[in-house]
Amino acid sequence: MKRYFDSELETFRSDLLRMGEVAVRQVRDALQALVTGDVKLAERVIAADDELDDLEKAIDTEAIRYMNLRAPVATELRLVIVGMKASHDLERVGDEATNIAKRAIRLASEPPLKPYVDIPRMGTISIEMLRAALDCFIHADKEKAIAVVKRDMEVDTINRQLYRELSSFMVEQPGTITRALELMFISKGLERIADHATNIAEETVFLSEAQDIRHEESLKKTGLSS
Amino acid sequence: MENTSPAAAAPTRSLAMPLRATPKDDAEPVPTLIDVRNLDFYYGAKQALFDINIEIPDRRVTAFIGPSGCGKSTLLRCLNRMNDLIDGTAVKRGAIKIRDIDIYGPSVDPIELRKRVGMVFQKSNPFPKSIYENIIYGLRIQGVKSKTKLDEVVEKSLRGAALWDEVKDRLHESGLGLSGGQQQRLCIARTIAVEPEVILMDEPCSALDPIATAKVEELIHELKKQFTIIIVTHSMQQAARCSDRTAFFYMGKLIEFDATHNIFMNPKNPQTEAYVSGRFG
Numbered sequence: 135m136k137r138y139f140d141s142e143l144e145t146f147r148s149d150l151l152r153m154g155e156v157a158v159r160q161v162r163d164a165l166q167a168l169v170t171g172d173v174k175l176a177e178r179v180i181a182a183d184d185e186l187d188d189l190e191k192a193i194d195t196e197a198i199r200y201m202n203l204r205a206p207v208a209t210e211l212r213l214v215i216v217g218m219k220a221s222h223d224l225e226r227v228g229d230e231a232t233n234i235a236k237r238a239i240r241l242a243s244e245p246p247l248k249p250y251v252d253i254p255r256m257g258t259i260s261i262e263m264l265r266a267a268l269d270c271f272i273h274a275d276k277e278k279a280i281a282v283v284k285r286d287m288e289v290d291t292i293n294r295q296l297y298r299e300l301s302s303f304m305v306e307q308p309g310t311i312t313r314a315l316e317l318m319f320i321s322k323g324l325e326r327i328a329d330h331a332t333n334i335a336e337e338t339v340f341l342s343e344a345q346d347i348r349h350e351e352s353l354k355k356t357g358l359s360s
Numbered sequence: 361m362e363n364t365s366p367a368a369a370a371p372t373r374s375l376a377m378p379l380r381a382t383p384k385d386d387a388e389p390v391p392t393l394i395d396v397r398n399l400d401f402y403y404g405a406k407q408a409l410f411d412i413n414i415e416i417p418d419r420r421v422t423a424f425i426g427p428s429g430c431g432k433s434t435l436l437r438c439l440n441r442m443n444d445l446i447d448g449t450a451v452k453r454g455a456i457k458i459r460d461i462d463i464y465g466p467s468v469d470p471i472e473l474r475k476r477v478g479m480v481f482q483k484s485n486p487f488p489k490s491i492y493e494n495i496i497y498g499l500r501i502q503g504v505k506s507k508t509k510l511d512e513v514v515e516k517s518l519r520g521a522a523l524w525d526e527v528k529d530r531l532h533e534s535g536l537g538l539s540g541g542q543q544q545r546l547c548i549a550r551t552i553a554v555e556p557e558v559i560l561m562d563e564p565c566s567a568l569d570p571i572a573t574a575k576v577e578e579l580i581h582e583l584k585k586q587f588t589i590i591i592v593t594h595s596m597q598q599a600a601r602c603s604d605r606t607a608f609f610y611m612g613k614l615i616e617f618d619a620t621h622n623i624f625m626n627p628k629n630p631q632t633e634a635y636v637s638g639r640f641g
Contacts, residue, residue: 135639205597207624208633344626
């Protein structure tokens with residue numbers, strides 16, 4: 135049976151998915167701006183962050199109103215709770231993308247320290263994780279969500295490798311310190327984006343199964359070894 | 361009284377005996393007080409309950425929910441044989457045991473049973489007597505005459521029903537002069553005056569305003585320390601607020617029975633989910 139306020143939940147759900155799409159686009163564009171030195175694209179990323187901030191606030195407002203007036207239970211209650219948490223994660227993803235874009239602008243005026251290989255690889259994995267987590271949100275796929283959680287290790291590993299590599303650059307050639315630090319922060323930002331994707335994946339398991347899989351070390355013990 | 365082993369619980373044992381077990385922590389497994397097995401119940405030719413199996417825990421609040429006509433009130437009334445008063449009703453299969461005693465067994469006196477299993481109705485129904493006489497009605501019937509004893513029961517029951525402070529200065533005025541919420545608490549006081557083991561509540565708050573409802577719910581929370589409570593309610597929020605377990609019925613069948621938190625957070629059955637989230641139909 136349809137209820138007269140079901141459309142409110144549909145709006146909530148579609149706003150959340152729209153937020154997911156915007157967040158993925160922001161990360162992708164920020165990385166492209168970095169790799170191609172495209173300052174204009176980086177500036178567009180920075181300007182577009184407001185869209186995510188507005189969506190986060192809209193989703194919170196819808197969620198609070200729904201809890202207050204509709205007294206949701208069961209799947210609906212879980213959807214509203216998870217929606218609020220996931221929108222917060224996506225907003226943070228947007229912040230990380232903005233930071234990457236700002237650093238891309240600074241790096242664009244200098245020669246590249248080294249060819250971009252690891253960072254685009256991290257970016258690709260993070261974006262794939264985000265997309266998969268959002269898919270789990272739509273399709274309630276626990277196995278797929280766990281696969282996202284496990285992939286977080288891959289990004290962590292590359293981040294650590296890059297940290298070591300960039301540290302030796304700085305030690306050996308102090309002239310590279312500024313650029314190396316920018317890249318370190320970018321790497322850390324991508325690692326955080328993968329963490330947010332992991333959070334969203336974990337939240338989708340709570341949505342579909344009412345099961346809290348956060349901080350389950352056993353789920354994370356695969357992926358590349360460092 | 362101490363717990364009785366199943367072997368000692370011969371069907372002839374009197375249900376009027378006090379039947380109390382030691383209070384258990386929520387963390388501990390809760391003993392079953394009422395055990396319903398394979399129950400089929402009929403109103404004449406019409407079957408109202410189909411193969412009901414449910415174990416009601418001791419000194420917890422169990423809520424029965426479900427749409428009108430789903431059988432929840434019928435099952436409630438089976439538990440103290442109130443249905444016996446309706447012509448043509450019959451338990452055609454199965455059994456209801458309270459502490460291993462089959463309450464439909466030949467040796468069980470329904471009047472004695474109803475002392476052990478009290479009932480509070482949707483519409484408060486005080487007798488057209490004073491507040492005091494309402495409370496001691498059951499004891500008078502049992503032949504209790506001692507004024508001291510009766511005074512004691514009146515105060516204890518009214519305090520137990522959170523009504524004492526409001527009525528202590530007008531105990532000999534008519535119970536019908538009380539507000540709706542007070543009348544309902546008076547009926548609860550009257551029920552607990554005979555020290556039952558179980559209190560059945562059939563939509564006890566549906567005619568009450570939110571303040572009176574909150575008082576009754578508060579009272580339910582207090583009473584469960586001493587009594588096993590089963591409440592039929594159409595308010596999902598009430599079931600969620602005041603019960604420990606919830607049973608969902610539909611078309612005469614028990615669809616799902618679980619901890620209330622599970623029923624409202626993660627019901628296993630799609631029909632339960634549809635009902636608790638108001639999508640039923």
